[in-house]
Amino acid sequence: MAGTVEGDHVDVVGMWVTTDGHIRQELLPDGRYDEARGERRSAYTGRYTVTGSHLDYVDDTGFTATGDIRGGVLYHEHLVLYREQKSS
Secondary structure (H helix, E strand, C coil), X not given: CCCCEECCEECCCEEEECCCCCEEEEECCCCEXXXXXXXXXXXXXXXXXXXXXXXXXXXXXXXXXXXXXXXXXXXXXXXXXXXXXXXX
């Protein structure tokens, strides 16, 4: 599912998950993110900004990363994440 566009930005808020479910990255509406790795909850936390379909991340430790939404898929550095669909 492709993200919706609000103004000139793609809607990225929600849970993004690798196909094996090992990495779960929640992008929160307040510009924060919380990433789990396997059983390790909140392995990485920080803030993100969106410009068009590009994301810039700054981890709480100062580490930086980038991501891009293409075709409804989040390409975050070497990771490929898919928007988790909410069950009805």
